[in-house]
Each structure stands twice: as C-alpha cells, then as structure tokens.
Amino acid sequence: MSLKLRINEDMKTAMRAKDSARLGAIRLLMAAMKQREVDERIDLDDAGVIAVIEKMLKQRKDSITQYEAAKRQDLADAEKFEVDVLMAYMPQALSTAEVEAIIDKALADSGAKAPSEMGKVIALIKPQVAGRADMGEISKLVKARLGN
Template sequence: MSTLERLNSDMKQAMKDKDKKKLTVIRAVRSSLKNEEIQLGRELNEDEVLTVLNRELKQRKDSLQEFEKAGRDDLASNIKEELEILAEYMPEQLSEEEVASLVKETIAEVGASSKADMGKVMGAIMPKVKGRADGSIVNKLVQQHLSS
C-alpha cells in the first residue's frame, strides 16, 4: 500500500473513530500533497510524497522549538502529538552509525578530501537517505568526516 493510499484509509478510519487530532493532521498533509501535485501538474510518486512528508515534519519540528523557547507548553504538546502522527508515515529512520557508514562510502565515491567538497558529498548522499535521516545529522557527520 502506498503512503497516499494509507493516508486516505487512515483518514476514513479517523473519521469513523472521531479522532479529530489525527484527522486534522492527515487533512493538512493531504492538502500539502495536493498543492504539490497542482504545482507539478501531475500525480506524485512515492519519493515526492516522502519529500512533502519530510517538509511537513520539519515545519512542525521548527514550530516545536519556537514554542518551547517561548514557554508555550500547551502548543508544544499539541505539536508533539502531530509529530507522532506524522512519524507513522515515514520510513524507518537510519541510526547514526548507518548514516556514518553511508557518509564514508559517499566520500570515497566522490573522492572528497576537504570541506570544499562538502557540496559534492551532500548532493550525492541526500538521495540515498531521503526520508530516512535528518539532513542536519547528515550534514554534521559529513563535516566531521571531511575535517578529520
């Protein structure tokens, strides 16, 4: 079952269960997916769906940080619930060790030797970890490996 089909069936189930929180999150994600389809002028493939889901996840993580800084625990707990719901639709995340080994492989593949090659390495590794690792973690590990 594709992620899009899963979102649709979960939305129907959330309606039946009267789960307003889940329904709101799924509707927001479906709206973002629909906007992306309109922008591209075609249906989205699974990778593009994951890209949109990642964007939604990142927006909520950023909001969570801002709410926590401002001391808005009520809004922060709300966002945490939304993050949990969104996480159900993401592929299993890679561990930091798995990302580190991918970073080493990619550095060897592109022949990178210094921080000046950071863009080449990031460009090569991000498609490999799409949706399965946070870009900031990948960036940090690439920097560590290129500086050592």
C-alpha cells in the same frame, strides 16, 4: 498499498473513530500533498509524499522550538502530536552504523578531502537516505570528517 492510499484510508478510519486531532493532522498532510500536485501538475509517488512529509516535519520541529521558547507548552504539545502522526508514514530510520557506512562510501566515491567539497559528498548521500535520516545530522557528520 501506496503511501498516498494508506494516508487516505487512515483519514477515513479517523473519521469513523471521531478522532478529531488525528483527523486534523492527516487533513493537513492531504492538503499539502494536493497543493504540491496542483502546483507542479504531477501525481505524487511515494518519494514525493515522503518529501512533503519531511518538509512538514521540519516546520513542526521549528514551531515546537519556538513555542517552548515562548512558554506555550499547549501549542508545543499540539505540534508534537502532529509530528507523531506524520512520523507514522516515514520509512524505517537508518541506524548509526548504516549512516556511517553510507558516508564512508560517499567520501571514497567523491574523493573529497576538504570542507569546500562537501556539496559533492552530500549530493551522493541524499538520494540514499531520503526520508530515512536527518540531513542536518548527516551534514554535521560529513563536515566533521572533512574538517580533519
């Protein structure tokens, strides 16, 4: 079953169960997916859906940080719930060892030696880890390796 169909089925299940919080989070995801399809005149595949989810997760995490700084724990908790719902659709995360191996291979393949060549390395890594690792963390690891 495609990810898009799974999300649609989960929305129907949430409707039947009268789980309004979960239903709201899934509807936000469905709206974001539809918006991207209309804007780009495409039909999203699983990779496209994952890209939409990643963007929404980043937005939610930023919001959580801001809400907690403003001492609005009620709003932060709502965002955390949405993060949990969205994370259910993400692929299995890579282990630290797998990420290290991918970075090692990308460094070897690109021949990068200086921090100014970081873009070449990230370009090789990004397609391999899409949706399965935090690019911010990978960027820090690559920068640390090239900075030596």
